[in-house]
Every structure is written in C-alpha cells, then in structure tokens.
Amino acid sequence: xxxxxxxxSAWLAANxxxxxxxxxxxxxxxxxxIVGGSRSVPGAVRLTAEAALRAGAGKVRVxxxxxxxxxxxxxxxxxxxxxxxxxxxxxxxxxxADELAQIAEGVDAVVIGPGIVDEDVAARLIxxxxxxxxxxxxxxxxxxxxxxxxxxxxxSIRARLIVTPHHGEMAALTGQSLETIVADPIGIATRTAxxxxxxxxxxxxxxxxxxxxxxxxRFGGGGxxxxxxxxxxxxxxxxxxxxxxxxxxxxxxxxxxxxxxxAGRRAATTHGPIGFLARELxxxxxxxxxx
Numbered sequence: 001x002x003x004x005x006x007x008x009s010a011w012l013a014a015n016x017x018x019x020x021x022x023x024x025x026x027x028x029x030x031x032x033x034i035v036g037g038s039r040s041v042p043g044a045v046r047l048t049a050e051a052a053l054r055a056g057a058g059k060v061r062v063x064x065x066x067x068x069x070x071x072x073x074x075x076x077x078x079x080x081x082x083x084x085x086x087x088x089x090x091x092x093x094x095x096x097a098d099e100l101a102q103i104a105e106g107v108d109a110v111v112i113g114p115g116i117v118d119e120d121v122a123a124r125l126i127x128x129x130x131x132x133x134x135x136x137x138x139x140x141x142x143x144x145x146x147x148x149x150x151x152x153x154x155x156s157i158r159a160r161l162i163v164t165p166h167h168g169e170m171a172a173l174t175g176q177s178l179e180t181i182v183a184d185p186i187g188i189a190t191r192t193a194x195x196x197x198x199x200x201x202x203x204x205x206x207x208x209x210x211x212x213x214x215x216x217x218r219f220g221g222g223g224x225x226x227x228x229x230x231x232x233x234x235x236x237x238x239x240x241x242x243x244x245x246x247x248x249x250x251x252x253x254x255x256x257x258x259x260x261x262x263a264g265r266r267a268a269t270t271h272g273p274i275g276f277l278a279r280e281l282x283x284x285x286x287x288x289x290x291x
Contacts (some may be wrong), residue, residue: 007209035063039086047234054282084099094121106131113143118225122145162200162252164232193210199250205216206261229278266287
C-alpha cells in the first residue's frame with residue numbers, strides 16, 4: 001500500500017479551491033442543505049450551518065424539527081429554516097423524507113446526520129435524498145447516520161458521497177472491531193472508500209482521507225482540544241460548503257480536514273490547548289481560507 005500523502009502547504013497549492021470573482025452570486029457560491037437535529041440534540045445543526053457559512057457557502061438551509069426551528073432561525077439568521085414534524089422519539093419524522101428529497105434536488109450539497117439519534121430515520125432520509133439528488137451534487141453522511149448507511153446499498157445514491165466517521169462510527173459502518181480500525185486506519189479507510197464508492201474521512205488524532213482509485217491523504221490533527229462534542233459537526237459543514245462551491249469531493253474533504261485542524265490550533269493558541277468549544281472553531285475558518 002502506498003504511503004498516504006500529507007495534507008500540507010504543497011498539497012494545498014497543488015489542489016486549489018475555486019476562485020469566485022466578479023459577478024459571483026449567492027447561488028454560484030453554492031447551496032447547502034443540512035438535515036438533522038432532534039429533541040435531545042437540537043443544537044448540532046447550528047454548528048454545521050455556521051461552519052458551512054464561514055467556509056464560504058452562498059446559501060444554507062437547515063431542515064430540523066419544528067419545535068427547535070424558530071430558535072435556530074434566530075441563532076443563525078443567515079440560514080433558511082425548513083421546519084419538520086417530529087416523530088415520537090423526538091427525531092425528524094420519517095415521513096418527511098419525500099419532502100426533503102424534493103428540496104435536495106435544488107441544492108449542491110446535503111449533510112445528513114448532525115443531531116440525529118434514530119438510525120431508522122437516518123436510513124429513510126439517506127435513501128430518499130440520495131436517490132433524488134443530482135449526480136453533480138454531494139451527499140455527506142455524518143454522526144449517527146453513518147451507522148444507518150451500513151444497511152443501505154450505496155450504489156443507489158446518485159450524488160457524490162462523503163462519509164466522515166470517527167473510529168467508533170467506522171466500526172458500526174464496517175462491522176470491524178474498534179481495535180482493528182485503530183491498528184489499520186489507512187487500510188480500513190481505503191477499502192471502505194472502494195466498497196462504498198465514497199470519499200471517507202476517518203477522523204482521529206491523525207485523520208485519513210481516502211477516495212476510490214486515489215492515494216490516501218493524512219493530516220496530523222488540530223490537537224487534543226478537538227476531541228470535544230460538536231467538533232465533527234463543524235467539519236461536516238466546512239466540507240459541505242467547499243463541495244457546494246465546486247470543489248472535487250476528495251479535495252473538499254482534504255481541505256475541510258486541514259481547515260478544521262488549523263482552526264483547532266488557532267483556538268488552542270487563543271483559549272488554551274483544551275476547553276475551547278466546538279462553536280469557536282467556525283470563526284477561524286474565514287481567516288484560513290485562501291484569498
């Protein structure tokens with residue numbers, strides 16, 4: 001197996017982000033739909049939405065349970081809100097899948113997962129949205145939705161697929177033990193990318209980005225402070241925004257991982273190496289994006 005390529009200044013220079021010049025509009029900077037949130041985890045989608053906006057997306061919409069939607073709209077006034085009925089356990093009701101699939105047809109990138117608890121609900125959402133999205137679109141699966149992906153045939157997903165698991169979520173997706181994944185993250189990520197026809201960003205102290213037919217990438221992480229609740233929700237938003245702006249899926253994942261890690265390093269310098277909040281990462285993203 002080829003050694004992974006470091007996501008460093010040379011890789012960033014060789015894989016530039018799209019440049020938005022005169023005449024750029026909100027639509028041409030990319031449209032992102034974030035699907036998630038639940039009665040028990042209503043705030044996760046806020047982290048993802050703010051990260052998507054900070055990473056340059058022109059339009060962001062958040063689909064979440066109606067009882068959280070008004071407050072979310074006030075907290076993130078730059079985002080559009082799609083209020084949805086909640087099921088008995090407090091997640092988005094499964095019968096909202098068709099409505100969301102119609103909305104997803106008109107966006108460039110969709111994130112499913114932040115704040116979702118029920119894997120059955122996540123599976124219905126992934127299946128309905130994935131089959132209706134354009135092949136030019138990007139579908140990012142994160143958090144509890146990753147385990148739901150294990151029961152689905154990803155061949156039916158038309159959009160480009162990105163999956164962002166930590167080691168525990170990768171164990172749920174692959175059926176491998178946590179010890180196996182810790183011992184061989186490069187091999188596991190590479191095989192999963194090939195089997196699922198997806199870009200895989202396997203998060204850890206060193207993050208591995210694998211894509212079918214390509215050499216894997218690695219990034220050394222942003223420090224111990226990144227091991228905090230909500231950090232992955234921020235990463236999902238950043239990757240989705242870069243993809244919506246027109247970046248290749250593997251490049252978007254690589255850049256997203258680098259931006260996320262560098263934001264963590266800056267936050268550690270400002271606040272200390274441990275104890276900064278995930279929501280403090282997004283504010284660092286605009287200063288890290290190339291001008």
